[in-house]
Amino acid sequence: MKIKYNLIHEDKKTQARYGTLKTNYGEYETPMFMPVGTQATVKTLSPEEVKATGAGVILANTYHLWLRPGEDIVAKAGGLHKFMNYDGPILTDSGGFQVFSLAKPKDISEEGVMFKSHIDGTKLMLTPEKSIAIQNKLDSDIAMSFDECPPASASHEYLKNSVERTVRWAKRGLDVHQNPKQSLFGIVQGGPYADLRKYSAIETVKLDFDGYSIGGVANDDEAKEDMYNAIEYSIPYLPKDKPRYLMGVGEPIDIIEGVIRGIDMFDCVIPTRIARHGNAFTRHGRMNIKNAKYKEDFTPIEEDCDCYACKHYTKAYIRHLINVDETFGARLLSIHNIRFLIRLTEQLRIAIKEDRILEYREEFIRSYYEKDQ
């Protein structure tokens, strides 16, 4: 079946909303955070550990799985869920982000995008049809339209053409989409420009997708204001009865600001990437576990955190693991960081239901950014 979004409560003062998302693998509350598992694994974590953080949906990536092991092998295995032993919902990104991270503007044509494989340099063509066909075979629960994700520095003129093409690509993808159990999302682009976001949102919604994403945000060194504006320019044109997904975000404060502006779903590599480099989220800001001051600190990362890492391990031990490059350290920090963002969304949902989301933001900022901990 397709996913089904149920809007339950709208905040009185903001665009924030609480709802549920019914999927092939259970029902989940929104706003939600989705950990990223590009190559059919949330790096360093087992599916059981991912679930234990409270995460529902996870991401996988069309481009990466296309190259290795290939969608046919995943299909032969019985689809992505069986292949990776994950019985929760899986969302596949279309490869659109790799247009941003791997391709050059000259590689982009009406037909699609020419990539040079990052593995062996082979030239490859990814098109909307191809992306959807791969995702159909991967058998994810939510597929994404193949879009162009332009850099933050792109000009209005460039973005105008890009956005129009992305709408055409969305239509082409929709036309060949066949998997009846799989939902398909459209993606709103348009950079920091109100007129382009509006155009992109209206035209994409006309095609009638199962949900809508806001993309092209948090790329490069995009200013936070541009990102918040991009959301505000897009949201008014998205239907209330469909989920809204802000792609690639993010930082705790950005999730809060996104929720306040009407976003239901987020994904980001941040919790797992910074974990591998020794950083942990805490209510008092980011903690670099490698700092010498934690050498003899035999307390958990956060005393009141209920994650596996905080319940069983100390800063001194995790610091040691990270310093000697042991995978278990990255694993413990990844568990903590994902749990941190999941807890954040849990608290946001409660705040929405109690109509005190703005107060929650103030409390969070005071705690997260205060100087002395």
Added chain:
RNA sequence: GCGGAAUUGGUGAAGUGGUUAACACGCCGGAUUGUGGCUCCGGUAUGCGUGGGUUCGACCCCCACAUUUCGCC
């Protein structure tokens, strides 16, 4: 005991008679937003074994001493 060689930061080490002593690792910080995991960016020797001497100037030349190391007895 005799002869040779060596002695530069936490480590391995480069270096030239002339402003701020290379590089690597380590260490200390920082970054990281739809993932090209194990990356990137900073900082880190007021001093070149010790004491003399030569020189306008010495880590670099000379002498003595100390330590290490190799060979011989």
